[in-house]
Amino acid sequence: MSVLVYAExxxxxxxxxxxxxxxxxxxxxxxxNTDLIAITVNCDNNELLxxxxxxxxxxxxxxxxxxxxxxxxxxxxxxxxxDAKVIAVSSSADSRYLAPLAAVELNAGYVTNVVEAPLSTxxxxxxxxxxxxxxxxISELNTDVKMVGLSKNAFGMHENPTTxxxxxxxxxxxxxxxxxxxxxxxxxxxxxxxxxxxxSGGRGLKGPENWHLIEDLASTLGAATACSKPVSDMGWRPHxxxxxxxxKPVASNLYIAVGVSGAIQHLAGINASKVKVVINSDPExxxxxxxxxxxxxDAFEVxxxxxxxxxxxxxxxx
Amino acid sequence: MKILVCISHVxxxxxxxxxxxxxxxxxxxxxxxxxxxxxxxxxxxxxWFKEKEGATVDVINVGxxxxxxxxxxxxxxxxxxxxxxxxxxxxxTQVAKEIVAVIQENGYDLIIxxxxxxxxxxxxxxxxxAALTGMNYLNNCxxxxxxxxxxTAVREMDGGKETVTTPLPLVIGAQKGLVxxxxxxxxxxxxxMMARKKPLSVLEPQHGDAQVQTIAYEKPAPKGAxxxxxxxxxxxxxxxxxxxAKVI
Ligand SMILES: Cc1cc2nc3c(=O)[nH]c(=O)nc-3n(C[C@H](O)[C@H](O)[C@H](O)COP(=O)(O)OP(=O)(O)OC[C@H]3O[C@@H](n4cnc5c(N)ncnc54)[C@H](O)[C@@H]3O)c2cc1C
Ligand SMILES: Nc1ncnc2c1ncn2[C@@H]1O[C@H](COP(=O)(O)O)[C@@H](O)[C@H]1O
Numbered sequence: 001m002s003v004l005v006y007a008e009x010x011x012x013x014x015x016x017x018x019x020x021x022x023x024x025x026x027x028x029x030x031x032x033n034t035d036l037i038a039i040t041v042n043c044d045n046n047e048l049l050x051x052x053x054x055x056x057x058x059x060x061x062x063x064x065x066x067x068x069x070x071x072x073x074x075x076x077x078x079x080x081x082x083d084a085k086v087i088a089v090s091s092s093a094d095s096r097y098l099a100p101l102a103a104v105e106l107n108a109g110y111v112t113n114v115v116e117a118p119l120s121t122x123x124x125x126x127x128x129x130x131x132x133x134x135x136x137x138i139s140e141l142n143t144d145v146k147m148v149g150l151s152k153n154a155f156g157m158h159e160n161p162t163t164x165x166x167x168x169x170x171x172x173x174x175x176x177x178x179x180x181x182x183x184x185x186x187x188x189x190x191x192x193x194x195x196x197x198x199x200s201g202g203r204g205l206k207g208p209e210n211w212h213l214i215e216d217l218a219s220t221l222g223a224a225t226a227c228s229k230p231v232s233d234m235g236w237r238p239h240x241x242x243x244x245x246x247x248k249p250v251a252s253n254l255y256i257a258v259g260v261s262g263a264i265q266h267l268a269g270i271n272a273s274k275v276k277v278v279i280n281s282d283p284e285x286x287x288x289x290x291x292x293x294x295x296x297x298d299a300f301e302v303x304x305x306x307x308x309x310x311x312x313x314x315x316x317x318x
Numbered sequence: 319m320k321i322l323v324c325i326s327h328v329x330x331x332x333x334x335x336x337x338x339x340x341x342x343x344x345x346x347x348x349x350x351x352x353x354x355x356x357x358x359x360x361x362x363x364x365x366w367f368k369e370k371e372g373a374t375v376d377v378i379n380v381g382x383x384x385x386x387x388x389x390x391x392x393x394x395x396x397x398x399x400x401x402x403x404x405x406x407x408x409x410x411t412q413v414a415k416e417i418v419a420v421i422q423e424n425g426y427d428l429i430i431x432x433x434x435x436x437x438x439x440x441x442x443x444x445x446x447x448a449a450l451t452g453m454n455y456l457n458n459c460x461x462x463x464x465x466x467x468x469x470t471a472v473r474e475m476d477g478g479k480e481t482v483t484t485p486l487p488l489v490i491g492a493q494k495g496l497v498x499x500x501x502x503x504x505x506x507x508x509x510x511m512m513a514r515k516k517p518l519s520v521l522e523p524q525h526g527d528a529q530v531q532t533i534a535y536e537k538p539a540p541k542g543a544x545x546x547x548x549x550x551x552x553x554x555x556x557x558x559x560x561x562x563a564k565v566i
Contacts, residue, residue: 068445068455068457069454069455072449092476093457093458093474093475093476094475094476096441096457097445097455097457097458097473098445099442099445100410100441100442100443100444100445100446100448100449101445101446101448101449101455103442103446103449104411104414104445104446104449104450105449108529109409109411109529109530110410110411110442110529110530111440111530112439112440112441112442113439125533127536129439130437130438130439130535131329131335131436131437131438131439132331132436132439133538134335134537134538135335135337135535135536135537135538136535136536136537136538137438137532137534137535137536138532138533138534138535138536139530139531139532139533140530140531140532140533141529141530142529142530142531143529176454177454177484177485178454178456178482178483178484179482179483179484180480180481180482181470181481181482181483182480182481183478183479183480183481184478184479184480184481185475185477185478185479186477186478189477191476191477191478193476193477194476194477196565197565197566221566233499239494239495240474245331245355245436246355246494246499247494253565254559254563254565254566264331264332265331265332268331268436274563274565275559275563275565277555277559278544288544288546289544290541291544292541292542292544292545292563293544293545293546293547293555293558293559293563294544294545294546294547295546295547295548295549295552295555296546296549297549298549301549302549302552305549305552306552306555306556309552309553309556310556310566313553313556313560313566317560
C-alpha cells in the first residue's frame with residue numbers, strides 16, 4: 001500500500017500548493033508507516049518534491065493540456081498501480097474539478113476542505129471546514145480507498161529531504177469529446193488563488209480612479225488584488241476580483257481589507273485567510289471584529305504611508 | 319431539450335451556525351432556508367433555455383419533506399416539474415446516486431448543479447453525477463450556449479478562463495457569471511399560484527451505502543480581539559506583521 005498525492009504543476013513548474021500537499025501526504029504516510037508517491041503531469045522540476053518527503057514520483061508527459069476526465073484517469077491509474085489507500089489532492093480549481101471523477105472511479109470516500117492530518121487512521125477520521133469556515137466537521141471515511149482534499153494554507157510546507165526515484169508513467173488515457181477552444185489567462189499577475197497575500201478594496205475607496213492605492217500596496221507586497229461585491233457590480237473592478245460568498249474564496253496568509261465594511265457575505269469568502277488586517281475610517285465597522293490587526297483611519301492617508309514604510313522596511317530587510 | 323437542475327436546500331448565509339445533540343446535528347432552529355445560490359444561477363440559465371428554446375426543466379432535491387418549500391420556490395420561478403427523493407442522505411455519493419437513478423429513468427440532455435453548496439461546501443455532487451453516468455462535465459461554469467447537440471461553455475479556472483466545446487449530454491457545476499445577480503428572479507404572485515398546481519413527485523430512495531459519515535461538529539475557538547494600531551504608527555503594524563504574525 002501507499003499514499004498518493006497529485007502534485008500540480010503550471011508551465012512545467014510545480015505549484016507551491018503541490019509542495020504543501022506533499023508535506024501533508026508525508027504526514028499521512030508516516031501515520032500509516034508507508035511510502036509517499038507523487039503523480040505529476042508535464043512537470044520539469046520533479047526533484048523538488050524530494051525536499052518534502054516524497055519517496056517515488058510517477059511522471060506522465062501526456063496529455064499536454066488539462067482535461068479533468070483524462071487527469072482523473074491518470075490519478076486513478078497511478079493509485080491502482082501503487083495500491084494507494086489514501087489519495088490527497090489540493091483545493092485548486094483543477095484539483096476540485098478532477099477529484100470527484102477519480103473518487104467515483106476508485107470507489108473512494110472523498111472529503112474536501114480538510115484542515116489537518118487525519119485525527120486517526122483506524123477508523124479514518126479527518127477534520128474539515130464546513131459552513132464557509134464557520135465550523136468544522138469530523139468525518140469518518142469507511143471505504144477501503146480514501147480521498148482527501150486539502151484546504152489551501154491549512155497544513156503549510158514542511159521540509160523532509162528524501163531521494164525519490166522518478167519513473168516514467170504511461171497511463172491509459174481515452175480520447176475526450178470535450179475540446180478546449182481557447183484559454184484566456186493573464187500571465188504576469190499573481191492570482192487570488194495562488195497569492196500568499198491579497199489586498200482588497202471596498203466601496204470606501206470612493207471610485208475606480210483611486211485604485212492605484214490598492215494596486216501599489218499589492219505590488220509592494222507581491223500580492224494579488226481583490227474587491228468587495230459592490231465594487232465589481234459597479235464596474236470599478238473586474239468580476240474576477242470579487243471575493244466573498246458569491247465570489248472567489250481567499251485562503252491567503254495575509255488579507256488586507258481597505259474600506260471594506262466586513263459584511264457577513266464578504267467574510268464568508270475570506271474566513272480561511274490566516275491573518276486579517278483592516279483599514280477603515282469607521283471604528284464600528286463589523287470587519288474589526290473579524291480582524292487580527294486594524295487601523296482606524298482614512299485609507300487615503302494610511303495607505304500611501306503604509307506603502308512608503310513597507311518599502312523602507314523591505315530595503316532594510318533584504 | 320430536457321434539463322434537470324439539482325437544487326440543494328441550504329441555510330441562508332446570515333444564519334447562526336450552531337449544533338445540537340452533543341454537537342452531532344446542525345441546529346435548524348430559527349434558520350431560514352434558501353435555494354443554494356449557485357443552483358439559483360443555474361436555474362435562471364435553465365429558464366432562459368426554456369423561454370428561448372422551449373426546453374423543459376425539472377428540478378430535483380434529495381432530502382426530507384422540509385425541502386419542499388424550496389422546490390416550490392423553484393417551480394414558482396418557472397421550473398416545470400419537481401422531484402424529491404425522500405431520504406436524508408449522509409454524503410455526496412448517496413446524493414449523486416439518487417439523482418443518477420432519476421437521470422437514467424427520465425433521460426436528460428443537460429444536468430445543472432451548483433459548483434458547491436454553501437453549507438457543507440463539498441463541491442462533489444456534479445462531478446460524481448458525471449462520473450456515474452459517463453457524461454462530460456464542466457465545473458465552475460460561467461457561460462453556456464447550446465446549439466443542437468453541441469455546447470460551448472466557459473470554465474473559470476485559477477487566474478483565467480477556458481472555453482470548451484462538447485457534445486451533449488453534459489453536466490455543469492454552475493456559479494455566478496452563468497447569469498448575473500441582476501438576472502435572478504423573485505417569484506411573483508402568478509408564479510406562486512401556478513407552482514401550487516405543478517407536479518411535485520416524491521420518490522423512494524435506493525438506499526445506497528454512505529462512504530462518509532460526519533460524526534461531530536466543532537466551532538472554531540473564539541478569536542482574540544483585534545489589535546489596533548494608531549494611523550501615525552504604521553511601523554508598529556509592520557513590525558507586528560513581521561515579528562508576531564510572520565506574514566511579511
Ligand atoms: C446574497 C448576497 C450575497 C452577497 N455576496 C457578497 C460577496 O460575495 N462579497 C461581498 O463583498 N459582498 C457580498 N454581498 C454584499 C454585502 O452584504 C455588502 O453589501 C458588501 O460586502 C459591502 O461592500 P463594501 O464593504 O465595499 O461597502 P460598504 O458596506 O459601503 O462599506 C464601505 C466601508 O468603507 C469605509 N470607508 C469609507 N470611507 C473610507 C475611507 N476614506 N477610508 C477607510 N475606510 C472608509 C466605511 O466605513 C465602510 O465600512 C452579498 C449580499 C447578499 C445579499
Ligand atoms: N441533497 C441534494 N439534492 C439535490 N441536489 C444537491 C443536493 N446536494 C447537493 N446538490 C447539488 O450539488 C451541488 C454541489 O453540492 P455539494 O457537492 O454538496 O457542494 C449543489 O449546488 C446542488 O446543485
